[in-house]
Amino acid sequence: MTAPQQQKLKITGPVVVTANRLGDGAVVYLDVQGGWTTSLAAAAVTTKVDEARALLMQGLADDINAVGAYIAPVLRSPDGVLTPGNLREQIRLHGPTVALPGAAGM
Amino acid sequence: MYLYDDLDRALLDDRVAEFRDQVARRISGELTEDEFKPLRLMNGVYLQLHAYMLRVCIPYGTLSSPQLRMLAHVARRYDRGYGHFTTRQNIQFNWIKLDELPDAIADLGKVGVHGMQTSGNCVRNITTDQWAGAAPDEIEDPRIFAEILRQHLTMHPEFSFLPRKFKIALTASAHDRAAIRVHDIGLRMHRNGAGETGFEVVVGGGLGRTPYVGKTINPFLHKRDLLSYVEAILRVYNQFGRRDNIYKARIKILVHELGAEAFGKEVEAEWRQIKDGPLALDAATIADIASRFSYPDYARLADDPTELSQARQTDKRFDTWLGNSVANHKQPGYAIVTLSLKPEGAPPGDATADQMDAIADLADKYSFGEIRVGHEQNLVLPHVAQHDLPALWRALDALGVATPNVGLVSDIIACPGLDYCSLANTRSIPVAQELTRRFRDLSLARDLGRLHINISGCINACGHHHVGHIGLLGVEKNGEEYFQVSIGGRADEKAGLGTLLGPAVPYAEVADVVEDIVAAYLELRERPDEIFLHTVERVGVEPFKERVYATR
Structure with a gap:
């Protein structure tokens, strides 16, 4: 398998680096300070390949706080609001699209 | 019920202590994720889209009431108050935190339940007929032999790193409720002409990316030889199974490429060397395992009170x-x-x-x-x-568990799909939910008769779509969810793979398409008791294809 730093990156729009938090698997995003945040609005965003690769390397270097960092597409509205770039990322951010059974679904 | 002894309990206690230490070392940073991942997987811990998922096996599908209460406790204490029963007699908890996993696994261990070998390239949970020990057409209780296999293959050092995962299923009834012909090894207990009890051995079945119905390599294997023969199959697979390509690593590919006859010869050659050794099962050994199963003390009652x-x-x-x-x-x-x-x-x-x-x-x-x-x-x-x-x-x-839809159109098998699973391409659960609404009229469902809809959210086929009477496979096309539709599959003793109807249809149209297929069936069936599957076998897929694609 090709290492992430050697993979050819193809970016067609704004992207962020996302991962799962080690302790509970929650979805997190790399922020501009190099930390992890659960808020997509606080994520570091780029449209440039080199910057995306650098962010990814930064995310992958942290093996304690987050697991499995990768680059994910986002959409940016005209007023700057970020939303996930595909259904998979929407579900990661917002949870299942179905009501959870029992009390969990209330 | 199988009663665990001190050895079983010690094994589980040791595993809990080991995993607790591994989790602590991961959290401290002593272990990297690359080092920790195979260790957590060996205990059934996956990292899914938005949380850790714990898969717990239910050997041969049998639970005691204390075990079910413990599953409820884990769901409530460590998860979000529910669990998901899977297509392989496992249960999955979707929201467990890493640092609480050792406690959850320790609690499960108190009632003899665990997640060992629910992941990884080892022999997975050995499954069987959920009616085992109760079915009228059963020859013997297949769980006794499932338990013999389970004991031998749990933490078996030679088979802990197979080319790929390995699934075994057994049945001892004429009607196969365990889908044995789509497993890596399927074992069907039956009697030979002399009245002896043994197993038909089927190998190389499986679904996923490359589906196959298994091939019979031994029509009658005596009970005494079960362990040595399965060992021989696993040895041949371990030696010749492909490790260079994950998509060709399952035993079904080896059996297909070698041919069932050649594969069977390899097994026979290996088996001859070990069949009379310590793996031969004498009657006393079988009786010893059987004695650890407790059976109900039935009252003397008459039918139809x-x-x-x-x-x-x-x-x-x-x-x-x-x-x-x-x-x-x-x-x-x-x-x-x-x-x-x-x-x-x-x-x-x-x-x-x-x-x-x-x-x-x-x-x-x-x-x-x-x-x-x-x-x-x-x-x-x-x-x-x-x-x-x-x-x-x-x-x-x-x-809320008495909906009279068992075996009917709304008794849908579905994987968790993209709502939970990191492998999925599409959602499965909302499709199933919509179909249950479309077919909420149980009078219609009963009129339709037996009709199995199986839904998978990706090619890995956890929802068994290939063997659904109507099979739905989610695929992604240009970022959108689509579903391939097949019909005519079945997982029973006449197992067969469904036939693809045509181009994939958009997510929003899946329920309409299923309704079209059902409407076509109602028009095509010869009699009310001709079930969907038999109509498809009689008329083929063309009339259904025409109905589905005529206006699309």
């Missing part, structure tokens, strides 16, 4: 449920009861902690404390006195 016939006459809903969800038992005066985990609009196979606790109580009261899990993602109370059925039904109805 007065209470039952009275209830059938006075309550139409009860009568409908009885006709759908209750099956004959080998013991006079008793019945097998299936609990539908497929109510309208609910995720298939999900049960809340409260439901699990209540079902455990009902099992104590009405089924000798036993519960079963079937690969169709329903539960079973296997030993219910017929005179208790009216009272049991009222309790199950109040719990």
